[in-house]
Structures are given as structure tokens and as C-alpha cells.
Amino acid sequence: MNRKVIIIGSGPAGLTAALYTARANLEPLVFEGSQPGGQLTITTDVENFPGFPDGIMGPELMDLFRKQAERFGAECYFEHVTKVDFSKKPYTVWVGDKEYNAESIIIATGATAKMLGLENEKKLMGFGVSACATCDGFFFKDKKVLVVGGGDSAMEEATYLTKFASEVVIVHRRSEFRASKIMIDRAMNNPKVRVMWNSSVVDILGSQEKGVHAATIKKTDTDESFEESCDGIFMAIGHKPNTDLFSDVLKTDSNGYLITASDSTATNTDGIFACGDVQDHSYRQAITAAGSGCMSAIDAERYLEDNNLNK
């Protein structure tokens, strides 16, 4: 069946695009990807989404987003798109062997936490190495953990981890943080938190059987290296956009973010729109993602109308 619109991604951007296209009777099909609800599903309290004066839990907020889109007929599937063909219309996306066609596509694949790229990091992921304090903090009761990074997410993870860990050490490669002041204060005022400035993690020591027991730290100013004992390491070193599936067809910037036309969500390919973190390296908020998701939906609707595809 030829769809009018397929949405790839299910964070605030994708689900807002789903809500708007569903209300416009475009019967959107949403492929939720491997993390339905997106990055907010691994956070705790969201304090800055307007309309929730007391805050709301990230997973709960995304559940509400999905329900609202489904109420108007959006179909959401917990499936991961594996391949696309944007070279001819209608466009094709594959989930494994299953093929789907659509006149327009909205890309809202978001971004994924970056890793350091160490061999042991991959091997020990889930065995002491984590990119999600809210998922895994529980397992580090009265343990010592490192948090790598210097932005808001590093501060948030460090603060959250003090609920469980006996000691939280923020390892940061520079001599100052780029996090916002409120987040820095919250972390630094906690007696369990200390900072290792000008330091980077160059190796992680441990095994899948016994977990992590230490990290090798290298001082970025003196080149001196030493081992720091710890039971867990949490990565909070930024994000990379999920554009691998499209980067050979759609224009990206030097960091891999999709490029959209100014004041629009149009990519360089007709009928293909991008919204949310996959095209935004500067704001990266739930509310801005939702806003651009709405723009994508309206852009797609106009495109379908202008090309007589909205039947």
C-alpha cells in the first residue's frame, strides 16, 4: 500500500509530526525505532516542558505524546528501519524484508549518546559501562562511579547517581564545564560529587563476569596517566545524529546533522523532511523538537497538496 507519509522516529519530533499529520487525515505510519519515545525515555524528571508546572517523568510524557497521536489514527510500530531508497518516488523504506512505500517521509531519528570509542567500552557496556544513569544507577548502590563529560547531561547524571553511589567523580577533559549554571550548582553542591579536571578516560578495566574495577585516566595537561578505581562508568559526552541510513542521499553538515532549508524542514530531496535533534545541534530540547515536528507535518501536508498526492 502506498502511504501518504511515513515517519521514522518516535521522540517529541516524530510523535508531534504524527499528531499533526494524523489530524490532517494523512494516516501516518510511525516506525518507532529501537528506543520508542526517544531520548526522554531514559531521563527522569522533565522540568522544562511547558504545561507541566510540577514536572513530568520523561517516559510518561512520551507515553502521552504517543496516545495523543494514536487518538487521531497514527499507527505506531516498534520496528527499526533498516534501509531506505529515496532515489525514486514513491519513496521506499524497509524493515528487514518488509517494504513500505510513501509519497513523503518525515525523518525524526534523533541522536544517540556518544561513546569514547574504546574497545573495552563496547565489551563492558551493560557490565559497568553505561550511557543511562536512570536505567543503571540502581546497580551501583554504595559503589564508586565515574561520570565522563562536562555538559548538562553529565551534571544531571552525576546528581542522579548520588542517590545510589557512595562517590561520584566527574571526569572532564577541560578545566571548566559547558553545562548551564543551575545544573553545575546542583551537582557541585552535592557532597558526594567531586571533579577530576583536565582528565580523560583512555581505558576501562574489568570483565563481563566481574564488572568494571578501574579506569585509566590521562591528564590532558601533563600527559601523566594513572588508574582510578571505580565500579561503574557513565558516559555523558554528547550526542551524534542518527543519519547513517540517509547520509549518502541527504545533505549533512560536517557533524552528520541533516541540513534543512531555512525557515523550513525540507531536506535537499523533494518530499523528505527532517525534524528534531537529527537536524538540530544547537537547541536540542523536547519543546524545540516538538515544534520542528509540527513544522515537518505542515510542510509535508503542503507538499502533498501542491503535488496532488493528497487523495
Add this chain to the structure above:
Amino acid sequence: MADNVKEYSTNDFKSEVVESDTPVLVDFWAEWCGPCKVIAPVVEELANDYEGKIKFGKVNVDDHNMVASEYGVRSIPTLLIFKNGAVVNQIVGAVPKEKITAILDTVI
């Protein structure tokens, strides 16, 4: 909760999982874990798909932390697949159904 995914405890984990004749998939989860809510319905679907071939169960890590720590679970959701009393495979994080079926098909 579907009745084909049984809640295991510290008390019956040995008899239900370790001493089971059929392979067992155990989902380690907690109430506060967002990705666990994503994987739970997938596990329930799989329990139907593999009925009679593989047993499915879950362990709440808040209530039964001993079991989780015995098997080195340090991240949830974690799916452990047991065959003849030993862990033969593990999946960390919420992953699409196909990835789990690919692994389950190797143990039956």
C-alpha cells in the same frame, strides 16, 4: 501481565530457571525503568510465539536484587537466556523483536 510470562523470585529461580529442561528467557526489569516498559510487551509476544519451546519469565530487580547480582546484571532491561542451567546468551537494552528471535532460534 500475561500469564505466559511468569514472575520469578529469589526462592523459585533455581527450580524454575536453573533446573529447567527447556531453555528459559528471563527479563530483568524494574518499575522505574522506561526502556523496560518498551521491552515488556515484546517479551509477552515472544512468549506466545515460542510457547512450548522456550519458557519466559521476569525478575523484578528491586524485589530480587540477589538474583540480579548473582548473574552480574548491571543494566536493565537485560534479557538472559538460560539453557541447561547456564547463561548462553544475553541482550542488554531494549532491542527490536527480530534481534531477540535471531538469538532464540539458535537455542531451540
